[in-house]
Amino acid sequence: MRRIHFLMALMVVCSFLTVLHGHNAMAQSVAEFYKGKTIAVLVGSRAGSAFDIEARTIIPFVEKYTGAKCLVFDMAAGGGLQARNKLFESKPDGLTIMLSENAPKLITASLFKNEGVRYTWNKFVPLGKIIYSPSTFNVSKKLGYKTPKDLVGVNFICGTSAPFFEPLFAEALGWNGMKLVPGLSVNERALAMRRGEIQATVGNVITATQNADIMDPIVASSRDEALFPGVPDVGEVVMPGKGKWANYMDAADTVMFWAITTPGVPKDRAAFMESVLRKTFEDPGYRPALSKVGEIPPPKFVTAARLVEMMNAFAAMSPKEIEEMEQVINKKYIKQ
Template identity: 25%
Template sequence: MRRTFLKTVAAAAGLAALGLGSAASAQSAAEFYKDNVIKWIVPYDPGGGYDEYSRMLAPYFEKYTGARVDIVNMPGSGGMKGAVEIFNSPNDGTYIGIINGSAMVTNQLAQIEGANYKVGQYEYLGRMVADPRVMVVSALSGIESFEDMMNNGRPEIVGATGLGGSTYVDAVIIGDAFGIDQRVVHGFDRSGDIRTAMLRGDVQAMWGSLGSALKGIESGDHKVILHAEKEDRPELGGAPSIYDVAKTTENPERATKILRSWEALNAVGRPVAAPPGIPEDRLAFLREAFAASMNDAEFVSQMEEAGRDLLYASGEEMSEIAKAATELEPDIEALFVRAIRGEI
């Protein structure tokens, strides 16, 4: 069963559907958006998760802004084309969009060609969701716990998609932090292909989102042996947190530094962003409208029915998360760049 995690937003509770805020500047912003058009850029093709999240939220964003929301799909370069378009759009507050935040961070850090944006400089409305990360093993592997994996005296095969992808970066970063004896095999087209290889016994373990792992966990095909949550959840089966494991390493301080940066990378998730420099009153208005939309009971219910997780973060929180994910200490940044480029 999918779960929805939303923060209580005090501002959202007192917002009227068509009159967010009472200050003169907010009223001016409300007048600006009434009957205006907001272009919402989705950096992927129609029909995918980013598109579905955007289209399901759009009617509620229209409700709380008074504007019409036009969804514009702009696929290309693994989400970078749309992210660049948002960053370089007119900054009058009528251009926004959802981005693959974690991928945009890794592209920026590794200076991938075409990454002509700065993740820390977007104006963020907030985040829709971030996927909790877990390491799962196959039931065929004979591994019952992370301790088993560390002490069984053999390297385990960990599956991953392409170099620089989240499943690969997760594996090599955590492997480096904890000294895991593993062989990361990359090149799978999709995460589903890795899970198929696990069912055949060709691969013993993989990293991924908890949401994508739930089916295998519930069927008994997979078992969580490590996770990145700070609080236990029933789906995790009592597996240890990376933060608990970090305390047992030879260099807990280094391991913790790596994990904090990795956590920030994953916490970026799927935010809604605007180009830098939009007027402050319009940004405040959009952030309030986004918070109200994300906390609208009807929207939350529809997302639960669609099996789509929500994990709201405010625009202000997202700005801090983006900075934490991109402003790294030199040694940690070098490690991440090597991981992203497939040099580990």
Template identity: 25%
Template sequence: MPIARVKMTRSRMLARAVLVVVLPLVTITAAKAQSVADFYRGKTIIYNLAVPDGASWGLYARTFIEHLHKHIPGNPTVILQVMPGAGGVIAGNHVFNVAARDGTVIGTPLSTSMVFAATDPDQVKYDPRKFSWIGSMAVVQDVITVWHTAPAKTLDEAKRTELVMGATGKASNSFQDIALANNLLGTKFKTVRGYKGGAEINIAIERGEVHGRATTWDSWPGSHPDWLRDKKLVHLVQLGPRKLPEIGNDVPLFRDLVGEGEPRAIVDFVGASLAMGRAVYAPPGVPKDRIEALRAAFVATMKDPAYIAQARKLKLDADTWQTGDAVERIVNEAFSLSPALIQKAKSAIDLP
């Protein structure tokens, strides 16, 4: 009997010790989750969009925030704030320096403006490595496209005939893709800058003010499926890690047209913005538990059947999303290149 009592006593002591260790952990975890929910309950999150709300970027942002709120603890309201200008630099400066650092401001930058910070750090007031990256809704594939009546309708013809292309600012893909083609492929594109966004450039194309533009591929089925259906657009070259068959097997991939070594390294560096895609970020300094909650909410939204169904209905990419860690790695890799190579990339996209 004494032996049995000793065994029972030891068992009870062990059980109590386990409870002493486990219960505080459970309490801390629950309190942590509760504190995030308490913070966001009744709050409004501002979703800052770096481009005009008139094309694919706006479609992605609106579709995303429509479903995001229900996956954030406390179910806050999420509203869209549109802040275009300077190829995304204005929004980047704002989110980095002005926006609240408490988790109530998130947004989507123009991804080229993040790479622009590596080539022209003096022209921006943000460091992409210090943003809190939440995730990316989709990888981006760019195309250089002209109107069906343009005087040149192939890449070879564009090397002999001048084509006028619309663009926003120097930090945008509408400018950088065109400059890259001129400098690495020998095309004769002439860029007209100053348009407020893609929708405005599209109007200029239809009016005959410009012949075309560089943009994300999915902006076309998203904003002008009628132009695709009626074959009013001619795609000259696509930019990205691999060819997309939906663009057309006869449309060459930019990186396949340049030699290995430095030219391809430059193309891949500029293409880091495509790999980042339609990213979601928050300012630096947001409490870690709120960033973790936002990252978890992002993943839950990407996996939400309602979000996926709506995205596909709108012809948006619901399959190539990435986590915040993945976007962070892309940004850090872009900034890890040698200063000499970054300088050559800067020259290739016509940045002084």
């Protein structure tokens, strides 16, 4: 009887070791696949843009943990549409990626069926997120407004490069008097505010700190006491019956700056690249590298699974809700 028990225990141990060896071999084979390869890093904006700088800051760590060489391809045509189409249509081998992307614009362009879109947004494979900056709604100090309620019933002009967060803030907080002027760069918006041509704009922590003499953040897409002490997030001050707009903003804020790859990439390669991003996030040299270019990491590594959760928030939208969102973002608040 003891001999039988011994043999059974031995079989269990052998089975466990076989499975463990199989997992190790699989991980090893994926790691070997990337060594010496070339990874195409697509950027949906011009060279020198924030997304380009972010990608180039991450790349040395990706090369360190993959043994591959990364080549950057800046593809600004169509406001990033060219890069997104290219990624969607690339070979699904895990060798074409985007390391920091404007996910809200990617998603809504597909949802709204914009001209030239050849991708289906929720087929992209998320890899994780290691860049972070909540969006804040900033108002001119000349106005003297300190809280979101101060803007209710007020007519004011908000500058933007392309509308997204601005109309979501307005819809959630009851700012029916806001009018958007699109097509303005970050520097153009700061100059316009100094001249009194606009009274508000949305930006990140860099926008708020570099222009602290002329603007105050009064509400954020997500609360961060370290970055914006005392500034509430939109979910805390949302108007009754407008909660879904705060939820959309939370989902968009979470996926902003995500890293993604081509649909159909083998799961083991996607998981390997996620582990590379996690190692990058945990690397002692990563935060100093980000700091040099004025960027910060999220409080913790944002997993692919977490990004999928936020993707589901958009995927669950009905055709009527999509039509309503398009109306709010692209039409309702645009200054005529």
